[in-house]
Amino acid sequence: MSACCIIRMRCRRRSRAQLAVKSVNDEMAHGKGKLLKAAVLRFANILGETGVYRYCCPGIMPVFMLHRVYDGEKAHSGGLSADQLRSYLEYLTAKKFQVLTMGEVLRYLNERKPFPSKSVFFTIDDGFADHYEVAAKVFDEFRYPLNFFVITGFLDRQLWPWDDQLAFGIARTSVKKAELRLPSGESYCLNLRSQGISEAIRGLRDSLKTVDQQGIYHWIKNDLYRVLNVPFPKTIPPEYSPMSWDDARALQTRGHGVYPHTQSHRILSTLSSLEKREEISGSLARLAEELECSPKAFAYPTGRISDYDRKDMEELKLAGYELAFNTVPAYLSLDCDHYQLPRFSLPEKMPEFLQIINRFEALKTKIRA
Ligand SMILES: [Zn+2]
Incomplete structure (x- = not known):
C-alpha cells in the first residue's frame, strides 16, 4: 500500500471519529437545551399560578x-x-x-x-x-x-374519515416501497424502508390534503389499498367506530x-x-x-x-x-373573525397545558410581536 493510500485512510478514520464526536456533542447540547427549556417552563408555570400573565394579556381565552x-x-x-x-x-x-x-362564546x-x-x-x-x-x-x-x-x-x-383509512392501510401493509399515482396525476414514492410508519402516513396525508379531493374515498379504496396489497375493510374497523x-x-x-x-x-x-x-x-x-x-x-x-x-x-x-x-x-x-376562530390542540402533558391555560403562551406571542 502506498504512503498516499495510508494517509487517505487515516484521514477518513479521523473524519469519521470527528463526526461521531460532533454527533455526541450535538445530542448532549440538545439534551441540555431540553432540560433548560423544561426548567424555564416549570418556573414560568409557577409564576403563572399568580395570574400575572392573565393580567398582562386580558380579555382572551384558549379554545382546546x-x-x-x-x-x-x-x-x-x-x-x-x-x-x-x-x-x-x-x-x-x-x-x-x-x-x-358555545352559546356563551357567541354571546361574548x-x-x-x-x-x-x-x-x-x-x-x-x-x-x-x-x-x-x-x-x-x-x-x-x-x-x-x-x-x-x-x-x-x-x-x-x-364512511369513516379518509385520513384514518390511509393510516389503517399503511399500518397493515407488508409492501416496503411503492410508486403511487396521486389523484392529481403526480407520482408519489411511499417508502416504508427509509421512513417509519408514522412519518409515511404523515407524508402521504399532507400530500393528499392539497390534491382535488372529489374522489379521494374512491382513490384510497381502489388505488391505494390495491398497491398496498391490503384488503379494504368491509365494515368500519372497531377502533374507528x-x-x-x-x-x-x-x-x-x-x-x-x-x-x-x-x-x-x-x-x-x-x-x-x-x-x-x-x-x-x-x-x-x-x-x-x-x-x-x-x-x-x-x-x-x-x-x-x-x-x-x-x-x-x-x-x-x-x-x-x-x-x-x-x-x-x-x-x-x-378581534377574531367569527368564521376563523382559532384552537389549540389539547397538549399531552401538564406543563404545556398550564402554559396555555395561564396565558404564558399569550405573553410569549405578545413579546415576539
Ligand atoms: Zn376532523
Missing part, C-alpha cells in the same frame, strides 16, 4: 381541541388518556376556571365583551365512539360542557353541544362550489334532522388556513352558521 381519548389500553396511535384529561379538569376546578358553552363575541380572565372552551372533532364513551364521561364528572363536531356521513356509517345519533342526542340532553364537521371530512379548499355547499349546508341539514343545532357552529376538516377559503366562509354565512373554528394555535379574542 381534542381528538381521540382512551381509557385503559390504547387502541390507536395518538390520543390522550382519560386520566390525563381528568387531571386537566381537576386543575380547572381547583383554580375555579369557568368552562364556557356578539356583545364584544372581553372573555373572563379564567375562562376556557373545549371542542372535540369527528364523532368517534370514544368521544361518547370516554371523553364525555370525564367531562360529566365535572359537569363541564364539551362541544362535539361530528362528520354526519360518519355517524350515518356511510363512530358514535350513534342516539349517543349524540344523549350528549345534548347532558348539556354538551353537537355541531357539523362536514359530511365526509374532505378538505374544503380542494372541492368545487357545489361540493362545498353539500359539505357545509348538507351536514347542517342532516344534523338538524337528528337533533337541535343551536347556535350554528362549524369546524373545518383539518382546519389549517390552507384547508378552507373565502368561498367556504361565504357558504357558511349563507347556510346560517354563526361561528366556525379552524386549528390555528392561538387565543380567541374579540
Whole structure:
C-alpha cells in the first residue's frame, strides 16, 4: 500500500471519529437545551399560578381541541388518556376556571365583551365512539360542557374519515416501497424502508390534503389499498367506530353541544362550489334532522388556513352558521373573525397545558410581536 493510500485512510478514520464526536456533542447540547427549556417552563408555570400573565394579556381565552381519548389500553396511535384529561379538569376546578358553552362564546363575541380572565372552551372533532364513551364521561364528572363536531356521513356509517383509512392501510401493509399515482396525476414514492410508519402516513396525508379531493374515498379504496396489497375493510374497523345519533342526542340532553364537521371530512379548499355547499349546508341539514343545532357552529376538516377559503366562509354565512373554528394555535379574542376562530390542540402533558391555560403562551406571542 502506498504512503498516499495510508494517509487517505487515516484521514477518513479521523473524519469519521470527528463526526461521531460532533454527533455526541450535538445530542448532549440538545439534551441540555431540553432540560433548560423544561426548567424555564416549570418556573414560568409557577409564576403563572399568580395570574400575572392573565393580567398582562386580558380579555382572551384558549379554545382546546381534542381528538381521540382512551381509557385503559390504547387502541390507536395518538390520543390522550382519560386520566390525563381528568387531571386537566381537576386543575380547572381547583383554580375555579369557568368552562364556557358555545352559546356563551357567541354571546361574548356578539356583545364584544372581553372573555373572563379564567375562562376556557373545549371542542372535540369527528364523532368517534370514544368521544361518547370516554371523553364525555370525564367531562360529566365535572359537569363541564364539551362541544362535539361530528362528520354526519360518519355517524350515518356511510364512511369513516379518509385520513384514518390511509393510516389503517399503511399500518397493515407488508409492501416496503411503492410508486403511487396521486389523484392529481403526480407520482408519489411511499417508502416504508427509509421512513417509519408514522412519518409515511404523515407524508402521504399532507400530500393528499392539497390534491382535488372529489374522489379521494374512491382513490384510497381502489388505488391505494390495491398497491398496498391490503384488503379494504368491509365494515368500519372497531377502533374507528363512530358514535350513534342516539349517543349524540344523549350528549345534548347532558348539556354538551353537537355541531357539523362536514359530511365526509374532505378538505374544503380542494372541492368545487357545489361540493362545498353539500359539505357545509348538507351536514347542517342532516344534523338538524337528528337533533337541535343551536347556535350554528362549524369546524373545518383539518382546519389549517390552507384547508378552507373565502368561498367556504361565504357558504357558511349563507347556510346560517354563526361561528366556525379552524386549528390555528392561538387565543380567541374579540378581534377574531367569527368564521376563523382559532384552537389549540389539547397538549399531552401538564406543563404545556398550564402554559396555555395561564396565558404564558399569550405573553410569549405578545413579546415576539
Ligand atoms: Zn376532523
